[in-house]
Amino acid sequence: GENVEQHPSTLSVQEGDSAVIKCTYSDSASNYFPWYKQELGKRPQLIIDIRSNVGEKKDQRIAVTLNKTAKHFSLHITETQPEDSAVYFCAATEEADKLIFGTGTRLQVFP
Amino acid sequence: EPEVTQTPSHQVTQMGQEVILRCVPISNHLYFYWYRQILGQKVEFLVSFYNNEISEKSEIFDDQFSVERPDGSNFTLKIRSTKLEDSAMYFCASLQGRGEQFFGPGTRLTVL
Numbered sequence: 001g002e003n004v005e006q007h008p009s010t011l012s013v014q015e016g017d018s019a020v021i022k023c024t025y026s027d028s029a030s031n032y033f034p035w036y037k038q039e040l041g042k043r044p045q046l047i048i049d050i051r052s053n054v055g056e057k058k059d060q061r062i063a064v065t066l067n068k069t070a071k072h073f074s075l076h077i078t079e080t081q082p083e084d085s086a087v088y089f090c091a092a093t094e095e096a097d098k099l100i101f102g103t104g105t106r107l108q109v110f111p
Numbered sequence: 112e113p114e115v116t117q118t119p120s121h122q123v124t125q126m127g128q129e130v131i132l133r134c135v136p137i138s139n140h141l142y143f144y145w146y147r148q149i150l151g152q153k154v155e156f157l158v159s160f161y162n163n164e165i166s167e168k169s170e171i172f173d174d175q176f177s178v179e180r181p182d183g184s185n186f187t188l189k190i191r192s193t194k195l196e197d198s199a200m201y202f203c204a205s206l207q208g209r210g211e212q213f214f215g216p217g218t219r220l221t222v223l
Contacts, residue, residue: 034211036154043202043214044154089154095209096142098156098167 002027004092006102013080014110021105023090024072030092033066033073034099038087047088048075080109113137115215117203123221127192132218134186134203140213142206143186145178147171147199148217154202160186193222 003026013019025033031052036044050057050064050073057064061080066073073092077084087106091099116135124130136143145157158168158178165178177189186205190197200219204212 032210036214043216045214046211049211096161096206098144098159098169099146099154099204099212100156101154103153 002030002092002100004090004100004102006090006105008105009103010106010108012108012110015080015082017080019075019077019080019084019107019109021075021088021090021107022072023074023092023102024070025092025100026071027092028068028071029094030100032093032095033064034091034093035062035064035075036089036091036101038089038104040086044089077107080107082109082111085109115203115205115213117201117215117218119218120216121219121221123223124193126195126222130190130193130220132188132190132201132203132220134188134215135184136186136203136205137207137213138184140205140207142166142208142212143180144204144206144212145188146202146204146214148202149199157188157201190220193220195222198222 006023034049037047038044061078063076087104089104090102093099118133143160146154148154158172159166175191179187200217202217203215206212
Protein backbone atom coordinates (compact mmCIF):
# COMPACT_ATOMS: atom_id res chain seq x y z
CA GLY A 1 0.00 0.00 0.00
CA GLU A 2 0.84 3.66 -0.13
CA ASN A 3 3.35 5.15 2.29
CA VAL A 4 3.95 8.89 2.58
CA GLU A 5 6.96 10.42 4.29
CA GLN A 6 7.14 14.09 5.19
CA HIS A 7 10.01 16.37 6.21
CA PRO A 8 10.83 18.32 8.23
CA SER A 9 8.73 17.57 11.31
CA THR A 10 9.18 21.14 12.57
CA LEU A 11 10.07 24.32 10.73
CA SER A 12 10.66 27.75 12.19
CA VAL A 13 10.95 30.78 9.93
CA GLN A 14 10.99 34.53 10.29
CA GLU A 15 7.97 36.41 9.01
CA GLY A 16 8.47 37.20 5.33
CA ASP A 17 10.76 34.24 4.69
CA SER A 18 9.81 31.23 2.58
CA ALA A 19 8.97 27.78 3.90
CA VAL A 20 9.34 24.50 2.04
CA ILE A 21 7.90 21.15 3.11
CA LYS A 22 8.73 17.95 1.25
CA CYS A 23 6.92 14.65 0.87
CA THR A 24 7.66 11.39 -0.86
CA TYR A 25 5.20 8.67 -1.77
CA SER A 26 5.64 5.03 -2.71
CA ASP A 27 2.67 3.99 -4.86
CA SER A 28 2.98 4.99 -8.50
CA ALA A 29 -0.81 4.58 -8.84
CA SER A 30 -1.39 7.66 -6.66
CA ASN A 31 -2.58 10.52 -8.80
CA TYR A 32 -3.94 13.14 -6.42
CA PHE A 33 -1.84 15.00 -3.85
CA PRO A 34 -3.60 17.42 -1.47
CA TRP A 35 -2.04 19.56 1.23
CA TYR A 36 -4.00 20.23 4.39
CA LYS A 37 -3.47 22.87 7.08
CA GLN A 38 -4.57 21.99 10.59
CA GLU A 39 -4.78 24.49 13.41
CA LEU A 40 -4.79 23.25 16.98
CA GLY A 41 -7.98 21.34 17.78
CA LYS A 42 -9.47 22.00 14.35
CA ARG A 43 -10.26 19.98 11.25
CA PRO A 44 -7.74 19.59 8.41
CA GLN A 45 -8.49 22.15 5.71
CA LEU A 46 -7.35 21.85 2.12
CA ILE A 47 -5.01 24.63 1.05
CA ILE A 48 -3.88 23.36 -2.35
CA ASP A 49 -3.87 20.16 -4.35
CA ILE A 50 -2.22 18.83 -7.47
CA ARG A 51 -2.95 16.01 -9.85
CA SER A 52 -0.36 13.78 -11.46
CA ASN A 53 -0.82 15.27 -14.90
CA VAL A 54 0.48 18.64 -13.65
CA GLY A 55 3.99 19.50 -12.49
CA GLU A 56 3.30 22.70 -10.62
CA LYS A 57 0.36 24.68 -9.28
CA LYS A 58 0.27 28.07 -7.61
CA ASP A 59 -2.33 29.94 -5.58
CA GLN A 60 -1.14 33.34 -4.38
CA ARG A 61 1.60 32.70 -1.79
CA ILE A 62 1.27 28.92 -1.93
CA ALA A 63 2.67 26.60 -4.60
CA VAL A 64 3.04 22.88 -4.96
CA THR A 65 5.43 21.00 -7.22
CA LEU A 66 5.25 17.35 -8.19
CA ASN A 67 7.97 15.10 -9.57
CA LYS A 68 6.25 11.88 -10.63
CA THR A 69 9.45 10.15 -11.64
CA ALA A 70 11.05 10.68 -8.25
CA LYS A 71 7.71 10.31 -6.43
CA HIS A 72 8.05 13.46 -4.45
CA PHE A 73 6.06 16.66 -4.06
CA SER A 74 6.67 19.85 -2.15
CA LEU A 75 4.74 22.73 -0.65
CA HIS A 76 6.21 26.20 -0.95
CA ILE A 77 4.90 29.13 1.08
CA THR A 78 6.35 32.53 0.27
CA GLU A 79 6.20 35.72 2.33
CA THR A 80 5.16 33.79 5.41
CA GLN A 81 2.91 35.45 7.98
CA PRO A 82 2.27 34.56 11.63
CA GLU A 83 -1.18 33.24 10.68
CA ASP A 84 0.54 30.60 8.53
CA SER A 85 1.64 28.94 11.79
CA ALA A 86 -0.05 25.52 11.93
CA VAL A 87 0.58 21.85 11.21
CA TYR A 88 0.70 21.01 7.52
CA PHE A 89 -0.02 17.53 6.21
CA CYS A 90 0.63 16.19 2.75
CA ALA A 91 -1.38 13.26 1.46
CA ALA A 92 -1.44 10.95 -1.52
CA THR A 93 -4.23 8.92 -3.04
CA GLU A 94 -5.88 7.64 -6.16
CA GLU A 95 -8.91 9.78 -6.87
CA ALA A 96 -11.84 8.95 -4.54
CA ASP A 97 -9.68 6.53 -2.57
CA LYS A 98 -8.57 6.88 1.03
CA LEU A 99 -6.10 9.64 1.86
CA ILE A 100 -2.75 8.48 3.14
CA PHE A 101 -1.26 11.29 5.18
CA GLY A 102 2.30 12.23 5.94
CA THR A 103 3.39 12.69 9.53
CA GLY A 104 2.93 16.45 9.49
CA THR A 105 5.13 19.53 9.71
CA ARG A 106 4.68 22.04 12.50
CA LEU A 107 5.39 25.44 10.98
CA GLN A 108 6.09 28.37 13.28
CA VAL A 109 6.37 31.84 11.80
CA PHE A 110 7.97 34.35 14.14
CA PRO A 111 7.11 38.04 13.78
CA GLU B 112 -21.18 26.95 1.87
CA PRO B 113 -22.19 23.36 2.77
CA GLU B 114 -20.14 21.73 5.50
CA VAL B 115 -19.73 18.29 7.02
CA THR B 116 -21.06 18.29 10.57
CA GLN B 117 -20.31 15.90 13.42
CA THR B 118 -21.83 15.24 16.82
CA PRO B 119 -20.97 15.19 19.61
CA SER B 120 -17.92 17.45 19.64
CA HIS B 121 -16.59 15.65 22.70
CA GLN B 122 -17.53 12.23 24.09
CA VAL B 123 -16.23 10.84 27.36
CA THR B 124 -16.88 7.16 28.03
CA GLN B 125 -15.79 4.34 30.27
CA MET B 126 -13.67 1.53 28.90
CA GLY B 127 -15.87 -1.27 27.57
CA GLN B 128 -18.81 1.00 26.75
CA GLU B 129 -20.29 1.44 23.30
CA VAL B 130 -20.12 4.82 21.55
CA ILE B 131 -21.75 6.10 18.39
CA LEU B 132 -20.20 9.02 16.56
CA ARG B 133 -22.44 10.82 14.12
CA CYS B 134 -21.72 12.66 10.91
CA VAL B 135 -23.84 14.46 8.35
CA PRO B 136 -21.91 14.58 5.07
CA ILE B 137 -22.49 17.20 2.41
CA SER B 138 -25.77 16.31 0.73
CA ASN B 139 -24.72 15.56 -2.85
CA HIS B 140 -21.55 13.72 -1.92
CA LEU B 141 -21.13 10.06 -2.77
CA TYR B 142 -18.07 8.87 -0.86
CA PHE B 143 -17.75 8.87 2.90
CA TYR B 144 -14.80 8.26 5.17
CA TRP B 145 -13.83 7.99 8.80
CA TYR B 146 -10.35 8.93 9.93
CA ARG B 147 -8.84 9.18 13.37
CA GLN B 148 -6.03 11.27 14.79
CA ILE B 149 -4.36 10.39 18.06
CA LEU B 150 -3.16 13.54 19.80
CA GLY B 151 -0.02 14.90 18.17
CA GLN B 152 0.03 12.28 15.43
CA LYS B 153 -0.97 12.05 11.80
CA VAL B 154 -4.46 11.48 10.46
CA GLU B 155 -5.10 7.76 9.86
CA PHE B 156 -7.67 6.17 7.57
CA LEU B 157 -10.25 3.91 9.19
CA VAL B 158 -12.93 3.10 6.61
CA SER B 159 -14.47 4.25 3.36
CA PHE B 160 -18.11 3.87 2.33
CA TYR B 161 -19.68 4.09 -1.11
CA ASN B 162 -22.97 2.96 -2.57
CA ASN B 163 -24.23 1.86 0.85
CA GLU B 164 -21.40 -0.46 1.61
CA ILE B 165 -17.88 -0.46 2.96
CA SER B 166 -15.43 -0.08 0.10
CA GLU B 167 -12.26 -0.38 2.16
CA LYS B 168 -11.19 -0.65 5.77
CA SER B 169 -7.84 -0.38 7.49
CA GLU B 170 -6.33 -2.83 9.93
CA ILE B 171 -7.38 -0.45 12.72
CA PHE B 172 -11.03 -1.05 11.77
CA ASP B 173 -11.46 -4.37 13.54
CA ASP B 174 -14.61 -6.20 14.63
CA GLN B 175 -15.25 -3.61 17.34
CA PHE B 176 -15.96 -0.98 14.69
CA SER B 177 -18.94 -0.65 12.39
CA VAL B 178 -20.39 2.02 10.12
CA GLU B 179 -23.90 2.72 8.95
CA ARG B 180 -25.74 5.16 6.78
CA PRO B 181 -29.17 4.55 8.27
CA ASP B 182 -31.28 7.22 6.60
CA GLY B 183 -29.52 8.64 3.56
CA SER B 184 -28.13 11.62 5.44
CA ASN B 185 -26.42 10.46 8.63
CA PHE B 186 -23.22 8.43 8.60
CA THR B 187 -22.31 6.80 11.89
CA LEU B 188 -19.28 5.10 13.39
CA LYS B 189 -19.92 2.69 16.24
CA ILE B 190 -17.29 1.35 18.57
CA ARG B 191 -18.80 -1.61 20.42
CA SER B 192 -16.47 -1.96 23.38
CA THR B 193 -14.13 0.99 23.75
CA LYS B 194 -10.50 0.61 24.79
CA LEU B 195 -8.17 3.19 26.25
CA GLU B 196 -6.27 3.30 22.95
CA ASP B 197 -9.42 4.35 21.10
CA SER B 198 -9.01 7.81 22.63
CA ALA B 199 -8.49 10.10 19.65
CA MET B 200 -10.11 12.72 17.45
CA TYR B 201 -12.40 11.08 14.91
CA PHE B 202 -13.01 12.91 11.66
CA CYS B 203 -15.69 12.18 9.12
CA ALA B 204 -15.04 13.28 5.53
CA SER B 205 -17.09 13.29 2.36
CA LEU B 206 -16.28 13.57 -1.31
CA GLN B 207 -18.54 14.42 -4.21
CA GLY B 208 -16.73 12.31 -6.79
CA ARG B 209 -13.20 13.53 -7.21
CA GLY B 210 -10.94 16.11 -5.68
CA GLU B 211 -11.23 17.54 -2.21
CA GLN B 212 -12.37 15.44 0.70
CA PHE B 213 -14.21 17.77 3.07
CA PHE B 214 -13.60 17.09 6.73
CA GLY B 215 -16.01 17.58 9.59
CA PRO B 216 -14.94 19.36 12.80
CA GLY B 217 -14.24 16.07 14.55
CA THR B 218 -15.38 14.28 17.69
CA ARG B 219 -12.87 14.07 20.49
CA LEU B 220 -13.32 10.66 22.13
CA THR B 221 -11.89 10.17 25.59
CA VAL B 222 -11.96 6.66 27.03
CA LEU B 223 -11.39 6.44 30.78
